[in-house]
Amino acid sequence: MLLCDTPNLVSSSEVIAGVSDHDALLAELRVDSRRPTPLPAMLPNWRRAPWPKLNDRLAEEMHAVLQINNLNDAWTAWKTTLVGCVSECVPSRKSRPKRRLLPWLDKKLKKMIKIKDELFAKWQVEKTLESRNLFETARRASQGAVRSRLSLPAPRAFPRRKAKRVENHGERRRQLAIHVLDAKSATGPDDVPAVLLKRCAKTLCPSLAHIFNLSLRACDLPTDWKCAAVTPIPKDGEKSDLRNNRPISVTSLVGKLLEKHVRNQLAGFLDTNKALPDNQHGFRERRSCTTMLLRTLDSWTAAIDKNSGGHVHAIFLDWANAFDKVPHQRLLSKLQHHGIDGAALEWLKNFLVGRSQFVRFGGARSEPCVVSSGVVQGSVLGPLLFNVYVSDLPAVVKTNLVQYADDCTIFREVTSQDDVDELQEDLALIDIWCVNNGMQLNAKKCVAMDLSRARQPRLPQYMIGGAVLEYVSTQRLLGVHIARDLRWNHHVDVQRKKAAQTLGFAARNLRGCTQRVKRMAYLTLVKP
Structure with a gap:
């Protein structure tokens, strides 16, 4: 008998004659034991960086950047100056492949364990009382050290952070935008780390403000800001299926600082003009998963509590690669429809087009490829632009519709066949909207649910894209498991x-x- 928790790893199996009266089972497994070995490289040792000296050198050299009025030339000069000052002031260290070591196993403890092992080997050879006592003494010392390391208090899970007052001064605001960066944020393709931006914020702020203003005037972005590094993270399921990976995209940290400024202006404009529908809860101020769940569950509960036999039919929709399929030209048309025009629209156009990305995995990287569609994942502006793109969807249907980014649910209280027909008609209209807007529903993951406390459920047939929707008794919505009777068991x-x-x-x-x-x-x- 062959037991395997991942059957797709077994490529073939057969029964062969054994050495006794029992047959043997021979199986061939697809197992790749090779691990990519990162190549060693020389990196700046930020722990030993002389920050006062580095800030002084940057203050001297960055004045030249302020005299350059071409965006790409200014960015190239800024980056070249930064790299030169870092290589001059910051000592280097040789990168080492990360190993999964226990956090309490430090150098001193490893040395004690090594001495214990050496004394044990010596005792096995000599077999004397003295060598045995030495070994037992070393063993007790190492075991006591291990217990003391395990008893050390763990670091705070939620560190206290002091609130900072935001002043209405441009340069001060830019400095705060840099200071709120996490020093451990992943470095983008431009190789400008967050720790350098944070520790040199006051020195770099004037030159960065100059580059940001050049970008807004020219309605363009440097090439480095339009490139993304993608790391595949496996999801639950078959690891051999390349589609079963979640792409984590990392973009330039410097570019994100300007994106945050543009996003604040754009979000304020959209909220003032009420361009986004009220039922969109994703990536908006004073909206969250909690607000969506509270409003939705309140509507469902009120409907089925009218009488003991009330029914609500909910359809949980799933878009296939929603963020990657957004056509740029149609998104720009929708932005223009909401009143965004002129230089702002031109800057957003250049933010979307001409982008590239490459895959980074195990110390290796692929050749860059052109990104021809989609909002920019890993960016600050991407989620807001997606909200703009799907903002006209609620106007298409007559039934209730709630959204959290690309999570979309429509529902309707069902009292007669007319309500079923209306809901089916809305599903057809959503399917037409997807076709017209370059989106695609994953019919296999779209499901229906009859929400009711009645013993006999109503299960009419709903279809979308030619596929019949499956009914489920429980469904996970934004991390919460919803049961058809709305109980929490x-x-x-x-x-x-x-x-x-x-x-x-x-x-x-x-x-x-x-x-x-x-x-x-x-x-x-x-x-x-």
């Missing part, structure tokens, strides 16, 4: 099992830790 059971698994994992790995460490692990990992 199923959601509680799922969360309880998940918490029990996490608690078991923590208990097995924290046996020698103090109560304080265990409590911190429980509050951080299990309780949420």
Whole structure:
């Protein structure tokens, strides 16, 4: 018998004659044991960086950038000056491949374990009482050191941060935009790290403001800002399927600073003119997953509580690669329809077109390829632009529709066949909207649910794109498991099992830790 939790890894199997009266099972597995080895490189050692000296050098050299009035030339000069000052002032270190080591296993402890192993080998050879005592002394010392390391308090899971007052001065605002960057943010394709921007914010702010103003005047962006590095992260399912990976896109941190400024202006304009529908809860101020769930569940509960036999039919829609399929020209047309024109529209056009991306994995990188459609993933502006693109969808249907970015749900209280026909007609209209707007619904992942506390469900047939929708009794919506009777037993059971698994994992790995460490692990990992 061959037991395997991943059947797709088994390419072939056969029964062969064994050495006794039992047959043997021969199986061939598709297992790639090779791991990409990152090539060593010389990197700046930011921990030993002389920040006062580096700031002084940047202040001297960046004055030349302020005299350049061409955007690409100014960005090239800024980046060249930055690289030159860093290489001159910051010591280098040789990169090492990251290994998955235990955080408490430091150099001193590894040395103690090595001495213990050497004394054990010596005792095995000599077999004397003295060598045995030396080994046991070293063993007790190393075991005590391990217990003390495990008993150290864990770092704070939620560090306290002081609130900062935002002043209405342009340069001060730009400095704050840099300071709120996370120093550990992934470095973009332009190789400008967040720690350098944060520690040299006051020095770099004038030159960055000059480049930002050149970009807004020229309605263009430097080439480095229009390139993205994509890292594939496996999702649940078959790892051999390349489509079963979530692409994590990283763009220029400097470009994101300007994007944030443009986004604030654009979001304020759209909110003032009420361009975005009220039922869109994704990537908007004072809107969240919580607001969408509260409003939706309140509507469903009110409908089915009218009488014990009330029914609400909900259709959970799933777009296939929604963010990647947005046509640029149609998005620009919708922006223009909402009153965004002139230099602002031209800047947004150049933000979208002419972009490229490459895949970065295991220290290697692919050749860049042109991105011809989609809003920019990993950017600050991308989610808001997607909201603009789907803003006309609610006007297409007559039934209730709620959205959180690309998560879309339509529902209707069903009291007669006319309500079923209306809901089916709206599904057809949504399908037509998708065709006209270059979007595609994943019919296999679109499902229907009859929300009711009645014993006999109403299950009329709904279709979209020629496919019949499957009825489900539970559905996950924004991380919450919705049951057809709107009771929370199923959601509680799922969360309880998940918490029990996490608690078991923590208990097995924290046996020698103090109560304080265990409590911190429980509050951080299990309780949420």
